[in-house]
Amino acid sequence: MTNLRKAVKHAALLLLALVMLYPVLWMVVSSLRPNSEIFHRPGLILDSLQVQNYGEGWNALASPFGHYMANSAILVLACIIGNLVSCSMAAYAFARLDFTGKRLWFAIMLGTIMLPIHVIIVPQYILFSHLDWVNTFLPLVVPKFLATDAFFVFLMVQFIRGLPRELDEAARIDGCGHARIFVRIILPLMLPALATTVIFTFIWTWNDFFSQLIYLTDPEMYTVPVALRSFVDATVSTSWGSMFAMSVVSLLPVFLAFLVGQRYLIRGIATTGGK
Amino acid sequence: MTALGELQRMRRGSGGTLGGKKENKAAFVFLAPWFAGLLFITAGPIVASLVLGFTDYNLIQPPEFNGLDNFTRMLSDTRLHHALGVTLVYVVVSVPLQLACALGLALLLDRGLRGLAFYRSAFYLPSLLGSSVAIAVLWKQIFGAEGLVNQVLAVFGVEGRGWISDPGTALSTLIVLNVWTFGAPMVIFLAGLRQIPAMYYEAAATDGAGKWTQFRRITIPLLSPIVFFNLVLQIIHAFQSFTQAFVVSGGSGGPSDSTLFYTLYLYQRGFGSFDMGYASALAWLLLVIIAGFTAVNFWAARFWVVYDD
Numbered sequence: 001m002t003n004l005r006k007a008v009k010h011a012a013l014l015l016l017a018l019v020m021l022y023p024v025l026w027m028v029v030s031s032l033r034p035n036s037e038i039f040h041r042p043g044l045i046l047d048s049l050q051v052q053n054y055g056e057g058w059n060a061l062a063s064p065f066g067h068y069m070a071n072s073a074i075l076v077l078a079c080i081i082g083n084l085v086s087c088s089m090a091a092y093a094f095a096r097l098d099f100t101g102k103r104l105w106f107a108i109m110l111g112t113i114m115l116p117i118h119v120i121i122v123p124q125y126i127l128f129s130h131l132d133w134v135n136t137f138l139p140l141v142v143p144k145f146l147a148t149d150a151f152f153v154f155l156m157v158q159f160i161r162g163l164p165r166e167l168d169e170a171a172r173i174d175g176c177g178h179a180r181i182f183v184r185i186i187l188p189l190m191l192p193a194l195a196t197t198v199i200f201t202f203i204w205t206w207n208d209f210f211s212q213l214i215y216l217t218d219p220e221m222y223t224v225p226v227a228l229r230s231f232v233d234a235t236v237s238t239s240w241g242s243m244f245a246m247s248v249v250s251l252l253p254v255f256l257a258f259l260v261g262q263r264y265l266i267r268g269i270a271t272t273g274g275k
Numbered sequence: 276m277t278a279l280g281e282l283q284r285m286r287r288g289s290g291g292t293l294g295g296k297k298e299n300k301a302a303f304v305f306l307a308p309w310f311a312g313l314l315f316i317t318a319g320p321i322v323a324s325l326v327l328g329f330t331d332y333n334l335i336q337p338p339e340f341n342g343l344d345n346f347t348r349m350l351s352d353t354r355l356h357h358a359l360g361v362t363l364v365y366v367v368v369s370v371p372l373q374l375a376c377a378l379g380l381a382l383l384l385d386r387g388l389r390g391l392a393f394y395r396s397a398f399y400l401p402s403l404l405g406s407s408v409a410i411a412v413l414w415k416q417i418f419g420a421e422g423l424v425n426q427v428l429a430v431f432g433v434e435g436r437g438w439i440s441d442p443g444t445a446l447s448t449l450i451v452l453n454v455w456t457f458g459a460p461m462v463i464f465l466a467g468l469r470q471i472p473a474m475y476y477e478a479a480a481t482d483g484a485g486k487w488t489q490f491r492r493i494t495i496p497l498l499s500p501i502v503f504f505n506l507v508l509q510i511i512h513a514f515q516s517f518t519q520a521f522v523v524s525g526g527s528g529g530p531s532d533s534t535l536f537y538t539l540y541l542y543q544r545g546f547g548s549f550d551m552g553y554a555s556a557l558a559w560l561l562l563v564i565i566a567g568f569t570a571v572n573f574w575a576a577r578f579w580v581v582y583d584d
Binding site for chain 2: 009010013016017020021023024026027038039040041042085086089090092093097098099100102103105106107108109110111112113114115116117118119120121122123124125126127129143145146147148151153154177178182203207209210213214224225228229232233240243244246247248250251254255258262265266269270
């Protein structure tokens with residue numbers, strides 16, 4: 001390729017990247033502008049810093065926004081632990097053990113990757129409301145401890161299959177049972193797959209709106225997405241500045257997770273196809 | 276190897292057979308959480324919602340069997356028909372556009388382009404943010420009457436309109452949002468392109484094949500399983516869109532039901548009016564529709580997807 005063609009290609013790609021990211025950049029800039037300017041300034045240049053948007057947004061709802069951030073953080077942490085424990089156990093069985101009906105169970109597991117939550121949410125809700133779990137984090141966390149995010153089971157199965165079997169066999173000759181092989185040999189070797197699971201669970205749970213909207217109706221229990229939505233519904237269109245400010249705050253953890261875990265994210269979707 | 280590829284291989288019976296002694300006890304221990312999840316969280320509720328679909332149930336009184344009432348009600352439920360139409364347009368328009376962008380960019384970025392990692396990240400980022408409430412809030416502003424889009428159009432002297440408040444264009448703004456998240460399938464395409472051995476292209480070039488011929492005879496067939504995978508997954512994914520329509524319309528699916536996604540209608544029936552029997556029937560219809568689309572995809576795959584194993 002000639003240098004000119006290369007330059008044109010890079011210019012086009014850069015322009016496209018700018019167009020793609022422009023709305024988000026504009027939101028960040030607008031969150032630091034007075035409300036009146038948000039409707040007249042399509043550019044990115046800031047003449048003043050309206051930092052009070054952040055203060056106003058932070059305190060706009062019944063509790064300070066930090067309360068909802070803390071709720072989301074607790075929820076995310078619990079979901080991460082649940083996925084790590086339950087999915088790695090299931091993956092070990094599918095990748096390394098031989099058992100009756102394995103092919104059928106495995107096919108069912110793969111099938112559930114594609115199962116939309118909307119299909120099962122009604123009976124699930126009925127079950128959890130009979131257990132009196134509505135307005136707790138339990139309906140959102142307990143499924144994670146039961147390996148229902150089959151995507152991660154599959155991701156880990158793929159990873160374990162790539163580990164040399166000789167390691168397990170040597171350990172078995174030394175008298176190790178499956179529990180020890182799993183904990184001592186497989187788990188430490190599958191750290192990259194576990195890291196991918198952590199990052200994806202973090203981002204998906206942090207962003208998940210549908211199930212949090214359904215199970216968390218008490219404002220005390222609101223997580224970031226649900227709180228942000230109630231903010232949008234409660235405010236008149238004159239406070240876009242503070243609404244943008246809280247939107248930026250809510251996206252910040254996702255952005256940081258992306259920066260830190262990019263490598264694992266890209267590898268994760270490249271090997272298993274993402275959600 | 277993708278989950279779909281795995282399923283297809285198993286269907287064709289080339290998954291490899293197992294022999295040797297069974298380790299049922301150990302497997303049961305390791306799979307105990309997963310079995311419990313299957314029973315209570317995934318497969319169990321599918322069966323339960325089939326049963327509930329034949330009842331009238333409001334969560335307070337016990338469910339009452341009402342035969343086919345919910346299903347006959349579907350036939351005359353014009354809002355449901357409307358929601359189906361909105362969802363189908365959304366899926367059928369946004370998925371091909373999204374995949375075309377994903378494939379096009381993947382081809383541009385392939386083969387040792389400098390700055391690949393940067394471009395890939397920049398294009399991938401929107402697909403991580405796209406399903407968040409924050410981006411839906413942003414969309415509500417930028418496609419509003421005085422939003423960013425109209426401000427930019429004004430710079431070029433074009434008169435805009437309230438894209439979201441106009442029933443004729445509201446759905447298009449959500450289609451744009453879905454296309455905006457083409458980064459995830461793009462990364463999958465990039466990984467697929469990397470699997471194609473460079474020597475195929477070298478050999479073709481030696482034989483005098485031009486770029487276009489190489490693309491048609493090498494890239495397209497060898498990438499077709501990945502295209503298929505992305506197609507199936509993104510269709511299923513698009514059927515589940517909810518957050519954007521919910522936030523943009525304030526939960527109503529408006530204006531004039533123009534953003535009433537199927538999932539949004541299901542939410543309104545189930546969790547707005549606690550009409551759990553009807554919502555269960557709706558959930559089953561959604562499952563049947565998605566399964567139908569997937570089945571047609573698998574069937575059509577035999578005519579255009581090339582397998583090398």
